[in-house]
Amino acid sequence: MNVMRKILKVLVTIVSFISGNRLAKNTPETEQKEVQDFKDLSERHYAYLTLLSEQIKEMHQEVALLNQQLNEALAMTCTKKCKERRVL
Numbered sequence: 001m002n003v004m005r006k007i008l009k010v011l012v013t014i015v016s017f018i019s020g021n022r023l024a025k026n027t028p029e030t031e032q033k034e035v036q037d038f039k040d041l042s043e044r045h046y047a048y049l050t051l052l053s054e055q056i057k058e059m060h061q062e063v064a065l066l067n068q069q070l071n072e073a074l075a076m077t078c079t080k081k082c083k084e085r086r087v088l
Helices: 002-024 028-087
Strands: none
Touching: none
């Protein structure tokens, strides 16, 4: 068990060293590019979510209109049936 811990410690050290070298290679230009890429991605996501929100609002309005039409149709059907019952 002790051997496994030592091996794990060595592997963590190696991975940390490799990661550190990779981070050291980042120049201000590459960092600036990464920030710009992230900004562009965020703007595209925001635009997509805005569009999606508008579509959801339209669908909600359509559902409300259909619900209103259904209620009116049901009221008319009930009124007709009530009149037929009165005649009989």
